[in-house]
Amino acid sequence: MSKLYFRYAAMNAGKSTALLQVAHNYEERGMRVLLFTAAHDDRVAVGRIGSRLGLTREAATFGADTEFQAARLHETAGGHLACLLIDEAQFLTPEQVRQLHRMAHVDHVPVICWGLRSDFRGEAFPGSAALLTLADEVEEMKSICACARKATMNMRIDAQGRRVKEGAQVEIGGNERYRAVCPACFYADESLGDVAPGLFG
Incomplete structure (x- = not known):
């Protein structure tokens, strides 16, 4: 059964590294994946996902007006899409999260999202709040504070x-x-x- 997954953490927990590893695992088995990241994230470059380990990869971008439709994504992937991987998922809109949840359950495309749970004020991002509500599986990735306690x-x-x-x-x-x-x-x-x-x- 396909599911919507949300893997969240504070910054510098290795979210992008994990995404790139998952993409590699699928492709190593001959499966097609699509990677998305936020259109306004230009830390590496617009349309690129980068990890602190130095790995980078091109990705499609999403903005507030992006619609996630299975048929269109299968076409973009050039065949059957095995999994949709989304970085910086906190920037999704609640409606986009709903589209992804529907895609997982109606169109049978697994969707894995990585992102922050909360902002610098300790308040939820709208996309993260929606993911915490709708995701079928939620997993916290661990990060460490400079004082050696868990960073959240x-x-x-x-x-x-x-x-x-x-x-x-x-x-x-x-x-x-x-x-x-x-x-x-x-x-x-x-x-x-x-x-x-x-x-x-």
Whole structure:
């Protein structure tokens, strides 16, 4: 039975690496997959998924107006689509998550999504909230805070390493802009230096 899967974690937990490994596993067995990532994610390049290990791969992009339809995706894949893999799934709209859930159960195409659960304020992304509601299987990937506890939150920082608490929910950035932290560090002083001296520098 095909399912909709959501694999979430704080930043730098290896989500993109895991996606690329799954794609390789399918293709090694002669199966077709399609990879999607958010159109506005340009950290590696627009339309490319990249991992911290240096692996990169071209991917289709989705925006708020993208419609996920099985027939169109099979055509894009050039034959039977064995699995749909989506990176940065927190940027999906709730309607797109509904389309993916339907695709898994009506069109029998497995869909695996990787993404963040919450933003830098500790609030849910709409796409992640929908995935947590509709996904048939939800799995947390582990990441580590600089204090050695499990990181479950994402902290936005400025150029001086100070915590940023206000701003737009979506702001693309990597290690220079975000830190994965445990809840204790998330709620500690605004300065990362006061949270875990020397560990973030």
